Amino acid sequence: MQLSQDKATAKPKSGGALTFQSLHPLFVAEASAIDLRTVEDQATLKQIHNALDEYAVVVFRDQPFRGDEQLKFAQRLDRNVNFNSTTAVFLGKGRLGYEGMIDVSNVTDKGEVWGANDRKRMSRMSNRLWHTDASFQDPAGRYSMLWAKTVPPVSAPTEFADMRAAYDALDDELKKKLEGMHAHHSSIRNKEILGFDLSLDQKDMEKLHTADHPLVRTIPRSNRRSLYIATHVTHILELPVPEGRMVLHELMEHATQRQFVFRHEWQQGDLVIWDNRATMHRRPPFDDLKYPRELVRVTTLDYPESAHA
Numbered sequence: 135m136q137l138s139q140d141k142a143t144a145k146p147k148s149g150g151a152l153t154f155q156s157l158h159p160l161f162v163a164e165a166s167a168i169d170l171r172t173v174e175d176q177a178t179l180k181q182i183h184n185a186l187d188e189y190a191v192v193v194f195r196d197q198p199f200r201g202d203e204q205l206k207f208a209q210r211l212d213r214n215v216n217f218n219s220t221t222a223v224f225l226g227k228g229r230l231g232y233e234g235m236i237d238v239s240n241v242t243d244k245g246e247v248w249g250a251n252d253r254k255r256m257s258r259m260s261n262r263l264w265h266t267d268a269s270f271q272d273p274a275g276r277y278s279m280l281w282a283k284t285v286p287p288v289s290a291p292t293e294f295a296d297m298r299a300a301y302d303a304l305d306d307e308l309k310k311k312l313e314g315m316h317a318h319h320s321s322i323r324n325k326e327i328l329g330f331d332l333s334l335d336q337k338d339m340e341k342l343h344t345a346d347h348p349l350v351r352t353i354p355r356s357n358r359r360s361l362y363i364a365t366h367v368t369h370i371l372e373l374p375v376p377e378g379r380m381v382l383h384e385l386m387e388h389a390t391q392r393q394f395v396f397r398h399e400w401q402q403g404d405l406v407i408w409d410n411r412a413t414m415h416r417r418p419p420f421d422d423l424k425y426p427r428e429l430v431r432v433t434t435l436d437y438p439e440s441a442h443a
């Protein structure tokens with residue numbers, strides 16, 4: 135079919151509607167204005183995949199999501215949403231009412247800011263440790279999409295670290311040593327570190343996840359090597375436990391040095407999409423007993439891709 139001249143010139147040459155502006159020397163970009171609720175065409179979705187391959191974290195401003203529109207967009211971008219979040223095991227059914235949409239807020243079901251000893255607060259405390267989402271599942275998390283519904287009047291950012299740049303910066307001897315190693319990830323390891331009261335019944339214990347993943351992986355399409363670590367890791371399969379934990383501790387210190395880190399200050403309506411295979415993230419502390427901060431997350435799973443390879 136021949137496009138009319140008007141239609142052919144209405145879009146940039148790449149075939150998609152977007153341009154990207156870099157926000158950090160190593161990773162992270164901001165996308166030009168777009169309403170993701172209306173994005174269905176393969177050309178634009180492919181542009182977003184390409185941007186994630188290159189930048190690993192992409193910021194979209196002013197997304198006026200309602201209901202399950204964020205979930206629907208996530209399914210257009212990457213089909214396999216994680217409907218099996220551990221959050222439900224610790225905290226029960228969320229207040230958002232859609233499976234697959236995770237309430238990342240400091241607000242109770244009654245809409246009030248949580249109290250100091252709230253179980254939800256204790257559970258969410260682990261977001262302050264560097265991690266990558268759903269690394270304890272197999273397939274693990276691929277893209278996370280976090281949307282800012284309510285932003286407090288004080289700084290309450292999310293920090294991201296580039297695990298590809300962190301890997302590249304390791305010395306050759308260590309790179310060689312890590313080759314072929316696997317880490318054991320557990321959904322309760324980070325909670326144990328913080329002393330979270332895990333008293334769960336047998337039925338819930340069975341829903342918790344563990345998974346083994348290579349410590350270093352190659353990300354398909356970009357072919358970049360990346361460190362795959364998180365505070366969910368209990369040990370390295372090929373090493374004695376203390377030695378493995380020491381290696382992890384040192385990798386964690388290395389990978390989260392300031393030059394690898396970007397701090398995103400939220401504006402209401404931001405949707406930040408990141409590639410969990412290429413990054414870690416954490417929430418720095420803020421006055422969470424005073425100001426409501428409401429984010430909503432959808433995470434997709436790292437099934438092999440064919441549709442947009």
Ligand code: OGA
Binds near residue numbers: 238278291415431
């Ligand atoms: C998450 C997460 C950090 C934050 O939703 O997966 O880690 O800043 N959030 O709330």
Ligand code: MN
Binds near residue numbers: 261265266415
């Ligand atoms: Mn997270």
